[in-house]
Amino acid sequence: DIRMTQSPASLSASLGETVNIECLASEDIYSDLAWYQQKPGKSPQLLIYNANSLQNGVPSRFSGSGSGTQYSLKINSLQSEDVATYFCQQYNNYPTFGGGTKLELK
């Protein structure tokens, strides 16, 4: 199976700050990568697919990039409603998820 390693596991940032979350695949996944946001007590919501395509309705402050084995999620101008845990997921082989990054406000 393809292992997905996310970093950091947690981070604290201030309102208006830019945040980056990284995801490293154990092998080339050819941009078959999605990002999900899970707010406390809620189910995950799709943010990004194909590494950099924004899902309909997702604010443009969210963006994805990367290729090969290295991918990142960027949140510009952090808002209070962005407090959540973020997961990456590869779908080049049977789906596997990263361990998650818990984002809190400083």
Next chain:
Amino acid sequence: QVTLKESGPGILQPSHTLSLTCSFSGFSLSTYGMGVSWIRQPSGKGLEWLASIWWNGNTYNNPSLKSRLTVSKDTSNNQAFLKVTSVDTADTATYYCAHTLSWDVMDAWGQGASVTVSS
């Protein structure tokens, strides 16, 4: 608008079979490219994909659980099902079903069904 809702037993005993139902609206599992996936999440932990079923009846399961999982669908009633045999405490989790696009992207999730395995 796509919506999904999971239902299950809540609690069951070790060695029993877990049966979950996903009732959905806003799409048909007979339409080309449509799929439903099952994912679980132990409390405070990460996500684990379990299985998927597609519009054409094809299924595939997580190899680590393959022999314990069965997925099926009732297209006419807009439902999908997951069975997990021989459960133990490690199967305690919230179980989600999700509308899945043909490249395994899950673009709509249910609210989740909490399952506790305990004697």
